[in-house]
Amino acid sequence: MASKPSIPKGTRDFSPAEVSKRNYIISIMRHHFEMYGYQPIETPSFENSDTLMGKYGEEGDRLIFKILNSGDYLDKVATDELQTINYKKLTSKISEKALRYDLTVPFARYVVQHQSEIEFPFKRYQIQPVWRADRPQKGRFREFYQCDADVVGSKSLWQEVELVQLYDSVFADLGLEDVTIKINNRKVLSGIAEVIGASDKLIDFTVALDKLDKIGEEGVKKEMLEKGISEAALQKVQPLFHFTGTISEKLEKLSGMLSTSEEGKKGIEELRFICDNVTKLGLQQAILDLDVTLARGLNYYTGAIFEVAAPKTVAMGSIGGGGRYDDLTGIFGLKDMSGVGISFGLDRIYLVLEELHLFPQTVTTGTKVLFLNFGESQTFEAMKAITTLRSHNIKSEMYPDAAKIDKQFKHAERRGIPFVVKEMVGADFILKDIQSGEQFQMDFATLMAKLG
Structure with missing residues (x-):
């Protein structure tokens, strides 16, 4: 008897109407990417495991789909080893490839491999699927598309200014109003960790802080305590949970809080440059806001970080994010190659447009x-x-x-x-x-x- 067909959890089939709507979003993104001078590339759907592992932090590594070696994949493992080996060591013996987790690390690998052919600064965009062994829920899938725009080979903060404009241009063209582009800086977060005496816990601090919108203030504090961040440090962090005012007012408060941290002060200056110039140039529809609790858990960010929140009328997580990474290519041997990039969450943007009835009738x-x-x-x-x-x-x-x-x-x-x-x-x-x-x-x- 034939078994009932099914697909893996966290994946989807798309009907002709759905594909037409997705193509509509992609065509608008592609148009604006190219208007801003970004060039298209593509990379393989799977990479060597050592290209991906260790680049996303412990939580990210856990979510990478590993691919079993073809043929007798247990051949390299001795029988007695199977009884005692831990899963991390076993994985490296039976799996040498993995599905890509995002497009940024493969892009860094691409830049290093093709550096002699590339004209720097190099602006690229990439629209391809990625895979994460995550728990499926609304707007969160195990297979989904990322739509990235990155520029490498320039430390100029005008790139960050332009990326905010790019976000705004795409969302304005899609008819999405009241989108909030949140910005922060990893140097500011490092400065905060420094002044509260938790520099050695920076990763734990940022990973916990990044969950504020999911687990709330008390949940974040509980996780920080569990990670060894002291009660005294949490008292100093307390003002961050209720940080209000205009961008200028928030920057002033941060200046007072981080007056003893050179790293923190540098982050504030970078934020001031980006925010001031975006304000002077103006945005079509999006709102730029400084969110001092925005951390983005990925380890490779070193400067400005971005996250895009959907209109408040829609119950949806972030629909975009990104940031500055000063030495991502260094992990592949190419030093001092600064980059900055953003990503659009195609699937979540689709759900938002659907809920707000923003797809033109002619799309389908x-x-x-x-x-x-x-x-x-x-x-x-x-x-x-x-x-x-x-x-x-x-x-x-x-x-x-x-x-x-x-x-x-x-x-x-x-x-x-x-x-x-x-x-x-x-x-x-x-x-x-x-x-x-x-x-x-x-x-x-x-x-x-x-x-x-």
């Missing part, structure tokens, strides 16, 4: 006219007409089988095809408007004008 427009099949006597003439219509960019097709006319009409209705050519009378065509029920008899030139 398919075939414009269906020619009914009346048998061999008319099919060749019908195909001649269809071929000419297609050459004029009019989506046309013929029902392939000489089925009952009622069945052919129902096929057009179910497909949402607005017009049907019922019959050909001499050189004329009988066209029916499915929605209104009206019929027209016309020559081919008039038919083209009607459908065009």
Whole structure:
């Protein structure tokens, strides 16, 4: 007995309408990426494990899908080892490849491998799927697309300014209002860890702080205590949980708090440059906000960090994020290659647009006219007409089988095809408007004008 077909949790099939909507979002992103001078690249769906492991922190490593070596993958493991080996050591023996977790680390690998061919600064965009062994939930999938824009080979903060503008341009074109682009700086977070006496716990501090919107203030404090951050340090951190005011006011408060930290002061200056220039240049629709609790748990960020929040009317996590990484390529041997980039969450953006009814009706427009099949006597003439219509960019097709006319009409209705050519009378065509029920008899030139 055949088993019932299914797909893995956290993955999805996409209908024609869904693919059309996704392509609509991607086409807008691609347009703006190229308007800003970003060039497309693609990298393999899987990488060598050592390319990915250790680049995303302990939590990230846990979420990387490992691929078993082909053939007898246990050959390299001795029988007695199987009884005692821990899973991390076993994994390295039976899996040498892994599905990519994001597009940034593969991009860093690409830059190092192709550095002699690249003109720096190098601005690239990449739209490809990634995989994470995460717990599936609304807006969080195990297979999803990332849409990234990065520039490497420049330390100029004008790149950050431009990336904020790029976010704004894409979301404005999608019709998304009240999107908030949150910004912070890892140097500021390092400065805070320094002044509270927790520099040695920086990673634990930022990972916990990054969960504020998920587990709340008390949850963050509990996790920090469990990681060995002292009660006294938490008292000093307390103001961060209720940090209000304009960007300028927040920067002033930070200046007072981080007056003894050179690293922290540098981060404040970087934030001031970016925010001041974005404000002067102006944004179309998005709101820029300084969020001092924004940490983004990835270890490779060294400067500005971004996260994009959906409109408050939609219950959705972040729909984008990114930041500055001063030495990501250093892990592959290419030192002093600064980069900064952002990512768009295609799947979450899709859900937001769907919930807010922002997809244009024309996005899912398919075939414009269906020619009914009346048998061999008319099919060749019908195909001649269809071929000419297609050459004029009019989506046309013929029902392939000489089925009952009622069945052919129902096929057009179910497909949402607005017009049907019922019959050909001499050189004329009988066209029916499915929605209104009206019929027209016309020559081919008039038919083209009607459908065009």
